[in-house]
Amino acid sequence: MQQTxxxxxxxxxxxxxxxxxxxxxxxxxxADSGVVIVRREGSASTExxxxxxxxxxxxxxxxxxxxxxxxxxxxxxLAALYGLGVDNVRIVVDGxxxxxxxxxxxxxxxxxRSAGLFTQPAARRVVRVTRPIEVREGDRWxxxxxxxxxxxxxxxxxxHPAIGRQRLELQGRDPARFEREIASARTxxxxxxxxxxxxAGLAKGGSPQNTVxxxxxxxxxxxxxxxxxxxxxxxxxxxYGDLAxxxxxxxxxxxxxxxGHALHLALVSAILAAPDRWRLQGGGTRIQGAMExxxxxFQAR
Numbered sequence: 001m002q003q004t005x006x007x008x009x010x011x012x013x014x015x016x017x018x019x020x021x022x023x024x025x026x027x028x029x030x031a032d033s034g035v036v037i038v039r040r041e042g043s044a045s046t047e048x049x050x051x052x053x054x055x056x057x058x059x060x061x062x063x064x065x066x067x068x069x070x071x072x073x074x075x076x077x078l079a080a081l082y083g084l085g086v087d088n089v090r091i092v093v094d095g096x097x098x099x100x101x102x103x104x105x106x107x108x109x110x111x112x113r114s115a116g117l118f119t120q121p122a123a124r125r126v127v128r129v130t131r132p133i134e135v136r137e138g139d140r141w142x143x144x145x146x147x148x149x150x151x152x153x154x155x156x157x158x159x160h161p162a163i164g165r166q167r168l169e170l171q172g173r174d175p176a177r178f179e180r181e182i183a184s185a186r187t188x189x190x191x192x193x194x195x196x197x198x199x200a201g202l203a204k205g206g207s208p209q210n211t212v213x214x215x216x217x218x219x220x221x222x223x224x225x226x227x228x229x230x231x232x233x234x235x236x237x238x239x240y241g242d243l244a245x246x247x248x249x250x251x252x253x254x255x256x257x258x259x260g261h262a263l264h265l266a267l268v269s270a271i272l273a274a275p276d277r278w279r280l281q282g283g284g285t286r287i288q289g290a291m292e293x294x295x296x297x298f299q300a301r
Contacts, residue, residue, distance in 0.1 A: 001119050001120060001121070001122065001123060001124060002031050002032070002087040002088060002119075002120045002122045002123070002124045003085055003086050003087055003088070003117050003118060003119055003120060003124075004028045004029050004030075004031075004086065004087065004088040004089055004117075004118050004120060005026055005027075005028050005086065005089055005112060005115040005116065005117060005118060006028065006115055006116035006117065006118040007028065007115050007116065008025065008026065008027050008028070008115070009025070009026050009111050009112075009114055009115035010023065010024065010025040010026070011023075011024055011099065011101075011107065011111055012024070012099065013099025013100060013101050013107075014099060014100060014205040015072075015073070015095055015096065015097040015098075015099065015100065015204075015205050016061070016072075016073050016097060016100040016203060016205045016206055016210070017072065017073070017097060017202045017203055017204060017205065017206075018095065018096060018097060018204060018205065019204030019205035020095060020204075020205075021095075022093065022094065022095040022097065022098065022099040023093070023094050023095075024077075024091065024092070024093045024094075024098060024099055025091075025092040025093075026089055026090070026091055026092075026111065026112070026115060027089065027090040027091075027092065028088075028089065028090075028118065029088040029089050029090045030088065030120075031087075031088060031120040031121070031122035032088070032122060033088045033090075034049060034050065034051070034087070034088060034247055035049075035050035035078065035081060035086075035087075035088070035089055035091065035244065036048070036049055036050065036089075036090050036091070037049075037050060037064060037071050037074070037091045037093065038090055038091065038092040038093070039069045039070075039071050039093060039096075040092060040093065040094045041069070041094075045092075046066055046067060046068075046069040047066065048064050048065060048066045048069065048070075048071060049066075050064060050074070050078060050091075050244060050245060050247075051245055051246075051247050052245045052246070052247075052265065052268045052269055052272060054066060054245075055245065055265055056070055057070075057072070058261040058262045058265050059261075059262070060261075061073045061074075061075060061097075061261065062074050062075045062078075062241065062242060062245075062261050062265070063097075070096065071093055071096060071097060071098065072096060072097035072098070073097045073098050073100060074097075074098055074241070075237075075238050075241030075242060075261070076098070076100075076101070076103075076104065076105045076108060076187075076237065076241060077091065077098055077105070077108045077241075078240075078241040078242075078244040078245070079105045079108075079182075079183075079237050079238070079240035079241035079244065080105040080108035080109045080111075080112055080183065081108075081112070081244060082240045082241065082243060082244040082249075083105070083109070083175060083178035083179070083182065083183065083240050084109065084112055084113075084117065084175045084178070084179070085117075085173070085175055085249075086112060086117065087120075087124060087248070088120070100205055100206070100210045101210065102186060102209065102210050103186035103187040103209075103210035103211050103212070104183060104184050104185055104186045104187070104234070104237065105182075105183040105184075105237055105241075106183050106184040108183075109179050109183045123282040124248070124249065124282065125248045125249075125280060125281060125282040126248060126249050126250070126251050126280070126281040126282065127246055127248055127249070127250050127251065127252075127271065127278050127280060127281075128146075128251040128252070128278060128279050128280075128281055129144045129145065129146050129147070129250070129251065129252035129271070129277060129278045130146055130277060130278055130279055131146065131276070131277040131278075132144065132145045132146070132277070133267070133270050133271050133274055133277050133278075134270075135263060135266045135267050135270050137263060137266075139257070139258060140257060140258040140259065140260075140263055141256075141257050141258075141263075142254070142255070142256045142257075142259055142263050142264065142266070142267045143254070143255045143256075143267075144250070144252040144253070144254050144255075144267060144271060145252060145253040145254075145255065146252065146253070147251060147252050147253035148251070149171070149172050149173060149251060150172065150173045150249065150250060150251055150252065150254075151169075151170065151171055151172070151252075151253040151254065152168070152169070152170040152236055152239065152253075152254050152256070153167070153168075153169050153253070153254070153255045153256070154167065154168050154169075154232055154235055154236050154239065154255075154256045154259065155167045155232070155256065155257050155258070156231060156232045156235055156258060156259075157257075157258060158231070160190075160214060161217055161218070162214055162217070162218050162219050163214075163231050166229045166231055166232035167232065168229065168232045168233060168236055170182075170236065173249065178240070181233065182233055182236055182237050182240070183237070184226055185226065185227070185230050185231075185233035185234040185236075185237050186210070186211065186212050186226070186230065186234060187210070187211055187212070187234055188211065188212035188213070188214065188230070188231055188234060189206070189211050189212070189213060189214070190213075190214050190215075191213050191214060191215045191220065192216075194206060194211070194213065208220070208221045208222070212225065212230065212231075235256075235259060235260075238260075238261060238264065239254065239256065239259065239264050242261060242264035242265055242268060243264065243268065245265065245268050246268055246271065246272070250271075251281075254267070
């Protein structure tokens with residue numbers, strides 16, 4: 001069955017790029033309404049559906065927009081919603097990006113657990129892949145294969161002594177395992193790149209408190225890593241957040257090699273644009289048509 005949150009809950013933080021204070025509020029939402037972001041600016045507000053058709057940028061983070069308004073760094077909260085199985089919620093934010101918190105989804109999981117989850121009297125719809133769907137970009141690729149349940153096989157390969165080759169396998173949709181093994185994995189970056197971002201007026205809210213920073217040889221954060229393979233765990237976290245833009249859960253084995261936001265989103269678009277390779281459990285032709293339209297909107301950007 002579909003789920004929303006049981007009550008209103010809020011948090012504050014700073015934006016990763018702006019460094020400005022951000023207030024974010026989660027509100028329960030009716031069944032079949034999905035995840036909707038409400039971007040407030042003064043007395044005006046703009047609703048942005050958390051679907052692939054609303055993606056406006058995917059470099060370094062996922063940004064969603066509608067009209068003149070956009071909200072960035074949405075993937076960690078979306079990952080928490082997807083990982084815990086929250087189908088319907090309204091997210092009200094008073095800035096141009098979600099708060100970065102500690103660079104992971106852990107704070108958002110805590111927020112959702114504090115609000116409580118409420119089971120709704122409506123069946124959950126699931127996108128079930130029936131034939132393989134693949135996107136390749138040189139030596140980087142992502143593939144969704146038929147599977148009885150949601151599975152992830154993710155590999156990364158960085159020419160850096162602190163990262164190297166890492167691989168992670170996840171079997172089944174397990175909120176407790178997501179919370180325990182994925183949600184706390186932090187975003188990471190290379191010190192040389194961060195310094196260039198700072199020089200460009202970006203990443204003003206970035207710090208060792210919300211980013212795993214690496215110099216040429218090692219991790220420079222004083223507290224080190226939360227897991228030796230925290231890097232691939234965070235990539236899986238990002239994948240969860242990007243897959244949330246399907247608008248409903250995915251039943252498939254998702255295999256990824258050297259992935260990132262752009263590749264994740266390309267798979268979401270490819271899935272929705274190939275209705276002969278998947279079926280919608282518990283849905284109807286109207287919903288499927290809306291999903292295909294969202295994929296076309298993303299491809300046209």
